[in-house]
Amino acid sequence: MSDKTTIGVGMVGYAFMGRVHSQAWRNVGAFFDLPLAPRMGVLAGRSKERTSAAAAQMGWADVETDWRELIRRDDVQIVDICTPGDSHADIAIAALEAGKHVICEKPLANTVAEAEAMVRAAASAPGRTMVAFNYRRVPAIALARRYVEEGRLGEIRHVRAQYLQDWIVDPDFPLVWRLQKDKAGSGALGDIGAHIIDTAQFVTGQHVVGVSALTETFVRERPLAADSAGLAATGGAATGPVTVDDAALFIGRMSGGALASFEATRFATGRKNALRIEINGSRGSLAFDFEAMNELWVSEGGGGFTRILVTEPDHPYVGAWWPPGHGLGYEHTFTHEIKDFLEAVAQGSDPTPSFADGLRVQRVLAAVEQSAADASRYTLVED
Amino acid sequence: MSDKTTIGVGMVGYAFMGRVHSQAWRNVGAFFDLPLAPRMGVLAGRSKERTSAAAAQMGWADVETDWRELIRRDDVQIVDICTPGDSHADIAIAALEAGKHVICEKPLANTVAEAEAMVRAAASAPGRTMVAFNYRRVPAIALARRYVEEGRLGEIRHVRAQYLQDWIVDPDFPLVWRLQKDKAGSGALGDIGAHIIDTAQFVTGQHVVGVSALTETFVRERPLAADSAGLAATGGAATGPVTVDDAALFIGRMSGGALASFEATRFATGRKNALRIEINGSRGSLAFDFEAMNELWVSEGGGGFTRILVTEPDHPYVGAWWPPGHGLGYEHTFTHEIKDFLEAVAQGSDPTPSFADGLRVQRVLAAVEQSAADASRYTLVED
Amino acid sequence: MSDKTTIGVGMVGYAFMGRVHSQAWRNVGAFFDLPLAPRMGVLAGRSKERTSAAAAQMGWADVETDWRELIRRDDVQIVDICTPGDSHADIAIAALEAGKHVICEKPLANTVAEAEAMVRAAASAPGRTMVAFNYRRVPAIALARRYVEEGRLGEIRHVRAQYLQDWIVDPDFPLVWRLQKDKAGSGALGDIGAHIIDTAQFVTGQHVVGVSALTETFVRERPLAADSAGLAATGGAATGPVTVDDAALFIGRMSGGALASFEATRFATGRKNALRIEINGSRGSLAFDFEAMNELWVSEGGGGFTRILVTEPDHPYVGAWWPPGHGLGYEHTFTHEIKDFLEAVAQGSDPTPSFADGLRVQRVLAAVEQSAADASRYTLVED
Amino acid sequence: MSDKTTIGVGMVGYAFMGRVHSQAWRNVGAFFDLPLAPRMGVLAGRSKERTSAAAAQMGWADVETDWRELIRRDDVQIVDICTPGDSHADIAIAALEAGKHVICEKPLANTVAEAEAMVRAAASAPGRTMVAFNYRRVPAIALARRYVEEGRLGEIRHVRAQYLQDWIVDPDFPLVWRLQKDKAGSGALGDIGAHIIDTAQFVTGQHVVGVSALTETFVRERPLAADSAGLAATGGAATGPVTVDDAALFIGRMSGGALASFEATRFATGRKNALRIEINGSRGSLAFDFEAMNELWVSEGGGGFTRILVTEPDHPYVGAWWPPGHGLGYEHTFTHEIKDFLEAVAQGSDPTPSFADGLRVQRVLAAVEQSAADASRYTLVED
Incomplete structure (x- = not known):
């Protein structure tokens, strides 16, 4: 695995969705022959203490208390959005504008207008986007x-x-x-x-x-x-x-x-x-x-x-x-999702x-x- | 069973529904202690030959080739309608007007207007009415x-x-x-x-x-x-x-x-x-x-x-x-329906x-x- | 159905098995095109009163209080044994010796010796025999x-x-x-x-x-x-x-x-x-x-x-x-059994x-x- | 997690059972609050090349090509045996004699005599033993x-x-x-x-x-x-x-x-x-x-x-x-097993x-x- 290109991942949010996404990032490489080796780089959350505890338990190397900082980091190429819907558009658009690939929990946004803005941002950015409808990967x-x-x-x-x-x-x-x-x-x-x-x-x-x-x-x-x-x-x-x-x-x-x-x-x-x-x-x-299932x-x-x-x-x-x-089990649907996302990113195609x-x-x-x-x-x- | 009041039954139609209704009439008395002993009196159908063959196989004593004749008979107190929906209203209203009790296959009629006419006829007649939604009796x-x-x-x-x-x-x-x-x-x-x-x-x-x-x-x-x-x-x-x-x-x-x-x-x-x-x-x-079931x-x-x-x-x-x-099995739902119908008729209440x-x-x-x-x-x- | 040869049936016992066998005899002709028309002739039981009540409810024309009398009757060609196992051999052997066809509830007997005697009796008699393993007819x-x-x-x-x-x-x-x-x-x-x-x-x-x-x-x-x-x-x-x-x-x-x-x-x-x-x-x-089922x-x-x-x-x-x-439902397995039995009897072959x-x-x-x-x-x- | 005592694990075998045990060792700490933090230290297998590839994929830090070397290592406190049954007794007894805790795939051995020898070795050794009947942990x-x-x-x-x-x-x-x-x-x-x-x-x-x-x-x-x-x-x-x-x-x-x-x-x-x-x-x-499941x-x-x-x-x-x-899913039964094993080891009690x-x-x-x-x-x- 050591000779694979590593790609840095930053995740925003560490509740239910954050936990299961972490599980996917941690295990995907042990089962699938991936084109890119994901590195669980940074976890962002508002509380320093709670975010650090979550990062330690779930295996994230570092933490940020502001998602804007996470996006700014050079060691983050993928932004994984696991927050409630009201922040999806802000984080995703900022990440895309910063040249990151984005995987975002569903539903994509809280309104059609937000979702349209996100699609526009994706259209003019180099990053690949995916919305995490994990049940497709059952x-x-x-x-x-x-x-x-x-x-x-x-x-x-x-x-x-x-x-x-x-x-x-x-x-x-x-x-x-x-x-x-x-x-x-x-x-x-x-x-x-x-x-x-x-x-x-x-x-x-x-x-x-x-x-x-x-x-x-x-x-x-x-x-x-x-x-x-x-x-x-x-x-x-x-x-x-x-x-x-x-x-x-x-x-x-x-x-x-x-x-x-x-x-x-x-x-x-x-x-x-x-x-x-x-x-x-x-x-x-x-x-x-x-x-x-x-x-x-x-x-x-x-x-x-x-x-x-x-x-x-x-x-x-x-x-x-x-x-x-x-x-x-349930968690494997996310592992499959991450695998498909990484393959699409590596191929330069759009994931579905x-x-x-x-x-x-x-x-x-x-x-x-x-x-x-x-x-x-x-x-x-x-x- | 010999000391029970007998009640004469006339059935119109002998296809799928007629067969299963016949099975119910034939067997209900062997399993339920009924207030009235149904007599499988007359089967009506258009073809004399086919109706007679059906009556012989299913245990009906006599046949008529016109349902109006069936309704006219004094030995028929119950009319069981097993025809397609377009004839429900005509038969049921005629039977009610002749003082008979009526059990009718579903849906009650082909239009709301017909169904309303049937309900009006029932309201001004002495007979009891039932629509044969048999699945209630599963x-x-x-x-x-x-x-x-x-x-x-x-x-x-x-x-x-x-x-x-x-x-x-x-x-x-x-x-x-x-x-x-x-x-x-x-x-x-x-x-x-x-x-x-x-x-x-x-x-x-x-x-x-x-x-x-x-x-x-x-x-x-x-x-x-x-x-x-x-x-x-x-x-x-x-x-x-x-x-x-x-x-x-x-x-x-x-x-x-x-x-x-x-x-x-x-x-x-x-x-x-x-x-x-x-x-x-x-x-x-x-x-x-x-x-x-x-x-x-x-x-x-x-x-x-x-x-x-x-x-x-x-x-x-x-x-x-x-x-x-x-x-x-399927047929028993009809046996139950007939049992409930006979009980309601005997009690002078409306079946459901x-x-x-x-x-x-x-x-x-x-x-x-x-x-x-x-x-x-x-x-x-x-x- | 009227032109079919009628065959007289006598049944011994009217508890659980007797009730379900009766149901089969009563209905088999309405669904299967039989070579012989069974007539529910005689029901035998020890108590005159209870046997008569059972016969009335289940549709048997006459009763006997001694199964030996049932076997002696000329209007009985088939003996249907629905008693506990301890009487199977006696009844079946007597019925076979009297030239009757016999259908007997399972298990065939209470001992191998009894069963062997029944098989010997069957071998030297004109009647056909069947043991009522009804689940074969599911x-x-x-x-x-x-x-x-x-x-x-x-x-x-x-x-x-x-x-x-x-x-x-x-x-x-x-x-x-x-x-x-x-x-x-x-x-x-x-x-x-x-x-x-x-x-x-x-x-x-x-x-x-x-x-x-x-x-x-x-x-x-x-x-x-x-x-x-x-x-x-x-x-x-x-x-x-x-x-x-x-x-x-x-x-x-x-x-x-x-x-x-x-x-x-x-x-x-x-x-x-x-x-x-x-x-x-x-x-x-x-x-x-x-x-x-x-x-x-x-x-x-x-x-x-x-x-x-x-x-x-x-x-x-x-x-x-x-x-x-x-x-x-459950009862239909017996209807199928009786149908197969009647066909075998009519064909002069052994039912299984x-x-x-x-x-x-x-x-x-x-x-x-x-x-x-x-x-x-x-x-x-x-x- | 950083302040927990770390315990070194060495695993022998990397086929089906080795893969699923690895998955358990890798994830158990992210879901259970463990008394000991397992370190995936050494994987042993006969082929250096294949063992190294397996270790890289499954997350083991080092490899050995002789299980005896694995047992000898000071950084290994737990030996996990994932080999066919013919080597269970040898490995387990050697590990126990070296003071290690042992978890061994089932069945415990290929003969009662081997199993008895293993039990004797366990009785006189400080290490804890467990046989991996994972289905108990469904x-x-x-x-x-x-x-x-x-x-x-x-x-x-x-x-x-x-x-x-x-x-x-x-x-x-x-x-x-x-x-x-x-x-x-x-x-x-x-x-x-x-x-x-x-x-x-x-x-x-x-x-x-x-x-x-x-x-x-x-x-x-x-x-x-x-x-x-x-x-x-x-x-x-x-x-x-x-x-x-x-x-x-x-x-x-x-x-x-x-x-x-x-x-x-x-x-x-x-x-x-x-x-x-x-x-x-x-x-x-x-x-x-x-x-x-x-x-x-x-x-x-x-x-x-x-x-x-x-x-x-x-x-x-x-x-x-x-x-x-x-x-x-299936793999979680092993995660639960490892959790229970680690708890028993920490408590100094015998796991079941x-x-x-x-x-x-x-x-x-x-x-x-x-x-x-x-x-x-x-x-x-x-x-």
Whole structure:
């Protein structure tokens, strides 16, 4: 590995996404024969103390307390953005202008306007961009894409995508940043709805062309989170308004003529991380549920569904890992993402999904919000 | 059984639905202690020869070739309508006016106007009415209703209902009556979409108050069926237009505030009769798929889903049958329906779903069609 | 149907097996084009009152209180034996000697000697014999047999058969006849173990050639049943010894070289009627669980397992019933059995499994008991 | 992390097991708050070139080409043995005598005698020992153990354990070391049968006290492997005898009275790594299949089985990783193992399973072989 060109990585943010990205940077080289050897150079966070502790635990060599400093450093060629959506555009545009490659957590931005600015910045910069829709790199999802691409499903007629979670069913769950519009942009829609839009578009090779939507906020007031500014001000007893959707449903059409339905919710009691997609074509179908992420179910010729354990050497990404039947976990989707990103950077090509692909998802999110906000688009049942 | 009051039954139609209704009439008394002993009196069909053969095979004592004659008979107190939707209103109204009890296949009618006329006829007649939404009588579905009624799921937030079939994926499948609007009223929407609307309304105890919908006909021209009039006229080579939907998707709200999504399609390759419903409440969830009809999946307290084999003596309808683990089949849902119908008739109460309940489903179907037909209710994704 | 030759049926016993056999006799003609029209002539039971009530409910025209009288009747050509195992030999041999055809519940007898006498009686009588291993007539099991026969699994290497129930886990469950050796012959072994032996032999086309076995009685004393003679004598508080096995395990070899494992138990808490079989061959595998009786899981070419919904018109027995995806239940296995029995009787051929096939199962049961009784066949682990 | 005591690790072997152990050593500190900071010091292998390449890829600082040198080094306090079974005893005993802690791949040895020598060496040495039965550290298996320990299953009556693979079904698969008795000790029995013995003993807290067994070698001659000495000598066309079992079946009793069945095979076509265990107790049951490793199925109170997604913060090991529903993979079982090993070393206690526990498994393997070899323990079915 020592004779490979090293490329310096700087990461902004060290919460959930930062931890799993770190795991990917740390391990990718042990399993994939990479064109570039990533060096876990710098971690940026606001608190010196906490950032240092995170860096020590996750293996980052140095820290910065201002992401602008991280971008300025010569030993950083790649900027990995793991912050909430409200800072994506600022960091990404600055990094691109500084000539860095950028990988950014999803959704790309909190608004279409921000996403467009990011795409413009990418277009005029030398750096490569990627938006981190990691579920594309689940081997089963990548295999699903391969099947569709090979025509094994025929003409696609139906897409049925759901992302079901239940982590805020309890009305006493606090008002974390993901429930605040100014930080997160939207709720279930942008956080997990974005994933199923991207997954559906990726697997089918089509994009969503129109939608009808409904959104809902079931619990409209929640206790302030322990570390929120508001909480301190009010003595700890206060609540605040949930300013994002708890759930978003929409139906629509894909560019190739398929009918599609989407549902993203954090109120599906008993479902923990059920990113599900089923696709029906004229010749076959496939179904996937991330809660059983090593399985892809495929029906061909009108027959029953076959449970494919996606752990064979010829399945996407799998050859690098363990023997058949020895499954992978959530984190490996990020390892695969980093591998593909590094390969694209080395080749001077655009990784997928690029910022431009992320913008396309952003536009679907915007259309969903527009549809859901317009009551005239809804038909009452006569009583 | 000999000391029970006998009640005469006349059935109109002997195709798929007629066969399964006959099976129910023949067996219901051997398993349930009925207040009335049904006598399989008369079967009506247009062809004397075919009707007689069907009657002999299925156990009907006599035949008529005109349903009006069947209604006129004094030995017929119950009229069971198993014909396509275009004749439901005529037969049912005539039967009601003749003082008969009526059980009618679903959907209740081909239009809201017809269904309203049927409900009016029922309101001014002594006979009891029932619309044959048999899936309510799947023990697992009846158990699901019991769970919701007992509050075990808490406040209902999500309904996710699908009815997936694939029997017309082949473009060479002929233009049978179910694909003709004048006979069937609509396609997947009325045939199987009606079932999931009724099931969702039954299980939740709520009704659909508004929708946004999309429908599609994927294969618009098909070979004429062997026995169709058109075929004879054209020498067998002709095709005709499919005048109903192949698939219908809609999202909406339930009267209690839940978000709901519905999908009915005959193009879900590999899915044979997947009537599925998942309901998420504030305290628990349940899931069902008719392809595994003896199972109900229930999650309580945020935990995993439990696969309940709905074959215990205390489960709805099950005590009459076999020991635990010895499952029932499709036909038993009709046996249960007939049992409930006879009990209601004997008690002089209205069975559920009555014609009035059937009208409510019809109005949802109409709203779906109205929404799907209006392009202005659809939001394009900016490109 | 009126022009078909009628054949008179007399049934002995009207408990669980009697009820399900009645259901089969009542319905078989409505679905299958039979060579003979069965007439539900006579039901025999000890109590005149209870037998008459059962006959009325289940549709038998007449009753007898002595099975010898039933056999003597000229209007009875088929004797259907639904009694506990201790009376099988007496009834069957008498019926055969009287020139009747006999269908007998499983296991064929309580001992090899009895079974041999039955086979001898069958050999010298004109009547046809069948032992009612109904699970062979589950469409999925019949399809499994077809696959093996066609060579799709290649050379069979493994058979893994289990029959798991839990209905006597509660130590307060009473000492019913199935827990008494003099009536039942053995416990789980003969009652449900016999089924998996027959099923394994049927599907593979091989027979069990040798075994090593363990049996156990977990609860050795139980309350006497409410209707048992002993209970009345003791004032209701007494218990009695369980004289049969609660569970039986054995491993062995099949005649074609496969390794096989079998387990029959009534103590598998949470398993209700899990008759399971998995077979692995050099080219493919299959798996079945009666708790999902409409499904057969098949793996070919080393790939994943396909869930075949065994409801297609070309699947065994299925064409007579409902459209794809509209599943069958437990009772239909008996309907299929009666259909095959009547066809064999009409053709003058031996139905399968005949008494001779039943004897083969009986011999495996005897070998299991012999092995389990001999501690020297068991190897202690050094401590 | 910098202020923790560092402990040097030396690993022998860098094939499949070496790769996954390396992954565990590399990552354990990023997720668990360890008492000792492991340093990936030295990797030993016979070929300098290949060992160096492996060390570079997997992150080992230095290499040795003789394991004796590795043991001699002062910067190595832990020796991790990832070689075939024939060298376990030599390496482990030497390491123990040199005062090292030892973690050794399973099965502990190729014979009981070797295992006994290892246990004796451990008893008189200061180092701690562990045998790497990694499946104990699947969170679902650890949760299963917790349930049994808490008494939620009541008295254990049945253990049903299988380890099903299919990687040598093809008769052209070469004669690798795992198929040679001198290197591997036994075949499926020691390789994967050892895992299910350990898992069953761990989860139940009981040990196997006696067995009846059958073993088989289905394919007795195979092509020599490309890198085998024999192959070179014969010009590549030669085959050699398979000297181990392809499959092993046994039934037995556990020390607490449960009946148990075990099956280990490499000929279960379509099963890739199906380590399965089902346990039935007087109050509940549980079931697990490694092919869906993040799920544990639990039945309580005689009800249905609940699919527990073992990804909750309070499940064993899981709190260190990702949010609910974001599953783990095969490799994480090793990470957990290393974590537990390091904690035990730091506390000066014996990790489980220690070499003594490994010996207990070895004795079961020996009893199985003894039983299988003795035809008099097998009962022929009378014909």
